[in-house]
Amino acid sequence: MAIEINPSILSSDFSDLRGELAKISTADMAHIDVMDNHFVPNLTFGPPVVERIQAISPIPLDAHLMIAEADRHAPVYAELGCASVTFHAEAAAAPVRLAREIRKLGAKASLALKPATPIEPFVDLLGEFDQILIMTVEPGFGGQKFLDVCLPKIRRTREAISAAGLEIKLQVDGGVSMSTIERVVDAGADVLVAGSAVYGAEDAATAISGLRELAASHVH
Ligand code: DX5
Ligand code: ZN
Numbered sequence: 001m002a003i004e005i006n007p008s009i010l011s012s013d014f015s016d017l018r019g020e021l022a023k024i025s026t027a028d029m030a031h032i033d034v035m036d037n038h039f040v041p042n043l044t045f046g047p048p049v050v051e052r053i054q055a056i057s058p059i060p061l062d063a064h065l066m067i068a069e070a071d072r073h074a075p076v077y078a079e080l081g082c083a084s085v086t087f088h089a090e091a092a093a094a095p096v097r098l099a100r101e102i103r104k105l106g107a108k109a110s111l112a113l114k115p116a117t118p119i120e121p122f123v124d125l126l127g128e129f130d131q132i133l134i135m136t137v138e139p140g141f142g143g144q145k146f147l148d149v150c151l152p153k154i155r156r157t158r159e160a161i162s163a164a165g166l167e168i169k170l171q172v173d174g175g176v177s178m179s180t181i182e183r184v185v186d187a188g189a190d191v192l193v194a195g196s197a198v199y200g201a202e203d204a205a206t207a208i209s210g211l212r213e214l215a216a217s218h219v220h
Helices: 014-022 047-056 075-079 095-104 120-128 148-163 181-186 204-216
Strands: 004-007 030-035 061-066 084-088 108-113 131-135 169-173 191-194
Touching: 004 030, 004 204, 014 047, 030 047, 047 061, 047 075, 075 084, 075 095, 084 095, 084 131, 095 108, 095 120, 108 120, 108 169, 120 148, 131 148, 148 169, 148 181, 181 191, 181 204, 191 204
Parallel strands: 004 191, 030 061, 061 084, 084 108, 108 131, 131 169, 169 191
Antiparallel strands: none
């Protein structure tokens, strides 16, 4: 299982997105947190800004849509060229239809679950997705404390993916750092999002390689 590190630009300096994206060119994908002030109590940016990020990013975009009415608003992010589009289970009326639409537009389709949302209702639908994202903080803000209570769900999700014989990535987002990444990888995650742990570090590239190496040494 190859480990991927996707830094979240939520913790970057938005006044210099070009410079901030250049800092993470050694990462796998740039994690782009879209927030609408409805689904979460915070507001970031939408399609026009993502279009510009897509144009200048040295690495593919991993869009994490924390937005209401995902069925209506998610496909545009695939049209803009994001390599992966994650929508929330809590915000989609028809997740299978939406995942198929995203895939048809050429992006990977990914389903996110807030801490209180169980994986069990989605176990039979896993084949519709390229990735499952388990949130380990309540979505909305960077720099929050990692929620250990979400670890059993990561484990159950990995078991369900293996039992189904599927190749689906398992992404974890929220509070991932040098002190929590081992637990996350032990539980079965292979795509790690890190915002403050990368942009809050003295050197982003060093933070990325440090997280990657620590994670790789815990893959089993
Ligand atoms: C939170 C966002 C995360 C956030 C992670 O709602 O989805 O991607 O940027 O930041 P850290 O790694 O600081 O918890
Ligand atoms: Zn995110």
